[in-house]
Amino acid sequence: MRTVGLMAMALVVGLVVAALPARAHAQKNDGQTQVVTLKVSGMTCGGCEAAVKMAAKKIDGVKDVKASSDHGTAEVRFDTSKTSAEAIAAAITKYSGFKAEAPKTAKNKK
Ligand SMILES: [Cu+2]
CATH class of the missing domain: 3.30.70.100 (Alpha-Beta Plaits)
Known part of the structure; x- marks a missing residue:
């Protein structure tokens, strides 16, 4: 159960990190x-x-x-x-x- 929780958290962190450069890129395009x-x-x-x-x-x-x-x-x-x-x-x-x-x-x- 704990491993599942940690994996879910790692996934969320991974998604946030992945979303950051995309957002910075969008601001640059402005x-x-x-x-x-x-x-x-x-x-x-x-x-x-x-x-x-x-x-x-x-x-x-x-x-x-x-x-x-x-x-x-x-x-x-x-x-x-x-x-x-x-x-x-x-x-x-x-x-x-x-x-x-x-x-x-x-x-x-x-
Ligand atoms: Cu002239």
Whole structure:
């Protein structure tokens, strides 16, 4: 009888331990980093790139921005739990005056 009790307890402890990393992983997923390349129209020089960068960085969750006037793109690294590609594109358009578009393939969750 005692062995059965101990085994049951060991099983419960084992289940709890097994569940812990899964939970930690789920929390990590809340703050996942994603990189998106936005199409930005109208940039002609480094000044334009700087304006686009500044506009994108106004948003909470944006970690890094690389704007290219040659390619007409802005590569943005952001926290998916705080913002979205669409929100960043809208903010760039609003604050910099350059029209930014999120790629059609991006997740439209927010
Ligand atoms: Cu310029």
